[in-house]
Amino acid sequence: MSGHSTYNPTNPVMKWLDDRLPMPRLMYDSFVSYPVPRNLNYWYTFGGILMIMLVSQIITGVVLVMHYTPDTSMAFDSIEHIRRNVNYGNILQKWHAVGASFFFIAVYIHIARGMYYGSYKAPREILWMLGVVIFLVMMATGFMGYVLPWGQMSFWGAKVITNLFSAVPFFGEPIVTWLWGGFSVDNATLQRFFSLHYLLPFVLVGVVILHVWALHVTGQTNPTGVEVKSGQDTLPFTPYATVKDAFALCVFFLFFCAFVFYAPDYLGHSINYQEANPLSTPAHIVPEWYYLPFYAILRAIPDKLLGVVAMFGSILIWFALPWLDTSKVRSAAYRPIYKQLFWILMIVFFGLGVVGANPPEGWWITAGQILTFYYFAHFLVLLPLVGLLETPKPLPSSISDAVLASNGAKAPAAQPAE
Amino acid sequence: MKTIKTLLAASVLGAGLALGSTTGAIAAGKQAQAEDIDFSFEGIFGKFDRAQLQRGFAVYKQVCSACHSMNQMYYRNLGEPGGPELTKEQVNAVAAEYEVTDGPNDDGEMFERPAVPSDKFKSPFSNEKAARSANGGAYPVDLSLITKKREGFHYPWYVSPFIKLVKGNGGPEYVRAVLLGYQDPPAEIAEEANGKSYNPYFASGPWISMAPPLSEGAVEYAEGQPEATVEQMATDVAAFLAWAGEPKMEQRKSMGFMVMLYLALLSVLLYLTKKRLFSRVKH
Amino acid sequence: MSTADAHDANRRDFLYIATGAVGAVGAASVAIPLIDQMNPSADVLALASIEVNLEPIEEGQSITVTWRGNPVIIRHRTAKEIEEAKATPVSDLPDGLARNANLAENAPATDENRVVDGKEQYLVQMGVCTHLGCVPIGNEGDYDGWFCPCHGSHYDSAGRIRKGPAPENLHVPQYTYVSDTQIKIG
Secondary structure (H helix, E strand, O other): OOOOOOOOOOOHHHHHHHHHOOHHHHHHHHHOOOEEEOOOOHHHHHHHHHHHHHHHHHHHHHHHHOOOOOOOOOHHHHHHHHHHOOOOHHHHHHHHHHHHHHHHHHHHHHHHHHHHOOOOOOOOHHHHHHHHHHHHHHHHHHHHHHHOOOEHHHHHHHHHHHHHHHHOOOOHHHHHHHHHOOOOOOHHHHHHHHHHHHHHHHHHHHHHHHHHHHHHHHOOOOOOOOOOOOHHHEEEHHHHHHHHHHHHHHHHHHHHHHHHHHOOOOOOOHHHHOEOOOOOOOOOOOOOHHHHHHHHHHHHOOOHHHHHHHHHHHHHHHHHHHHHOOOOOOOHHHOHHHHHHHHHHHHHHHHHHHHHHOOOOOHHHHHHHHHHHHHHHHHHHHHHHHHHHOOOOOOOOOHHHHHHHHHOOOOOOOOOOO | OHHHHHHHHHHHHHHHHHHHOOOHHHHEOOEOOOOOOOOOOOOOOOOOOHHHHHHHHHHHHHOHHHOOOOOOOEHHHHHOOOOOOOOHHHHHHHHHOOEEEEOOOOOOOOEEEEOOOOOEOOOOOOOHHHHHHHOOOOOOOOOOOHHHHOOOOOOOOOOHHHHHHHHOOOHHHHHHHHHHOOEOOOHHHHHHOOOOEEOOOOOOOOEEOOOOOOOOOOOOOOOOOOOOOHHHHHHHHHHHHHHHHOOOHHHHHHHHHHHHHHHHHHHHHHHHHHHHHHOOOOO | OOHHHHHHHHHHHHHHHHHHHHHHHHHHHHHHHHHHOOOOOHHHHOOOOEEEEOOOOOOOOEEEEEEOOEEEEEEEOOHHHHHHHHHOOHHHOOOOEOOEOOOOOOOEOOOHHHOOOOOOOEEEEEOOOOOOOOOOEEEEOOOOEEEEOOOOEEEOOOOOEEEOOOOOOOOEOOEEEOOOOEEEEO
């Protein structure tokens, strides 16, 4: 896939540089001449969108740190200072906060796309697992970032989530004390969360580089799930994927900016506009929306330790996905039963989100338990079985065949771009 | 397949609903629903009504500020664009009415001086303990962010996210509803009053330590302004507090309009470019 | 190539250029908030002016007060110092401009233009060397004025640069007399 490089600098300066540090060559091979399957649809643009979101979060984050003070006595006021006094601070602060939400929207679509098109299957297991690592680091980063404004939900969210670790047998208490750096969430906790919240995005950048590297070794999947077989099957990344990604990004930003500018508080919690008060818990503690499905799984199990195990297990199980799915066919488009299961899983996951947002009382508890049971059954029982039982539809012999078939009677298009 | 997709759409809807309404749906049933007011600052092009903000500030200054601080506000904010837009002289005059503590001077003593526009709103009490002790143990909450942190609207979980996306959380409405929401308690719980008033709109109610703060003519409005009825005062001060919660709201919206316009244009251009590029190849 | 094709190619080029240009403008505009946020915020800009009582400053004494994070030197000059400053012709000065925020930018650096008329014993100036920002030391240097220890700039008794690397006279901040002995800086 990566093959030999076609980079051929004519400018003597670039040639000189290429002989010493072939950075432009790397960029050229990765983002210009890199061949992408010609049948990628818009679901495949979210990788690029995620890259931009990561950069956007890092830039706005660095900017916010110029005005933020990680001290319990000043953190809340310093956020207000940003909103009220700093030039463009009101926008920058919301861009970062709403940006976290949209980062997660994009990552969920990206993960779902991977599940639908079987992007985790050989030879892309490492690529997939790196993706799961990215998701875990994102969750940790987002959680610690939410603590920094030091509102009521920041404080109590931090307290509840760190207390998860008290479920660890024997070492629970010491671990939580160690996490807090004290006997409650306090200044020491805030400062270490701030430090790690600044560090982890750069860890994220590192893992993303590995993720992209792995992608460029194996090549992208595509909606047919059939591997690229010849130059006929691909288009050069630039301009085709570049422009398509840019268009998708622009539309994504339309939605993003609609929230930043017209509903900046919609995705947050109003109670976080109240400064943290260690003496009074808000009536209803919920995490940010993007953690709700996992929060629902935590609460579905009436045992502290098992609940925590189930919650982490619900993500860690993705690591085993390449081996839990026994089907040789990648794309759900050719797997009639798996396709149904995929959509049911999506419904279940959304359902868990709804359950997570509501108080654990009455039938919400039952609903949470049923959905949690199904969630695990999907990965542990249904997926392995379906792969063995289902009869896939016949696969096209190549991507270009599939493209010709879907274009149907249309006049033969011009010759391929290569 | 169709059914599954419909189901999916329905569940996305439901999830969206629940996700957006995490706090609101919960408190429903306890706190009474605030009446929705058609404030001038709502909507994409909404702007504050300067005269209303000035009246609202008068209400805050003459009534609320006796007990409630606004620690995030500076006197200069009153003259900044997008707010009540008092003139420079008016801002100076308002600030000069207050004595703030400064120092230490050359003798090491703290001293009082008239406030200037760059000073923060003077707090009625020096600290929370003092405030509690002066108010029978109750703490008059800081009002800087009251319309941001409280919600007046509460809907069932399956519609809440949609309605709130359009109407917001009803923070300003909450303030207004509490100010107007004093009632005679239902007879069966009347003896629980314990010196407090009954107000079903109050977030941690229904008993509230604050006695009904507004009365007819409590504040005198200038000539040509609406009559200072209790309802008018409550609405005006709610608008003022909505502005105080986000003094840069108007700038945010006008900048947002430019950004959205730009993104829409760029989207169209990119779409055409993409279409043209791909028209040359099979895909 | 047929004319229709050429026409099409032109339109395509225009579309690509327009898209690229609009995209570039947007990318560039993003820089505005990111850069402007580092400018002084509203609370810093609004920072209070300070008032200083000049009465306790004895003749021949200086005090230093802080204004906007910088030292302001206020000196009660002796008659001799004033005399010396007045006797120095502007043409002898490396910097011929008064650098007085209360006057026009092109005001000449006469001693009168460095102080307020009728209050010429009080010299109010920023204690910030115009070379690289150190605080000059009083009663030092070759001209009965200030001497900057960092790189050896000599200022005279009106705070004007006479010798050394500093390019400008010490700046005079905006200030007014609110009473006979009280000034307000800023």
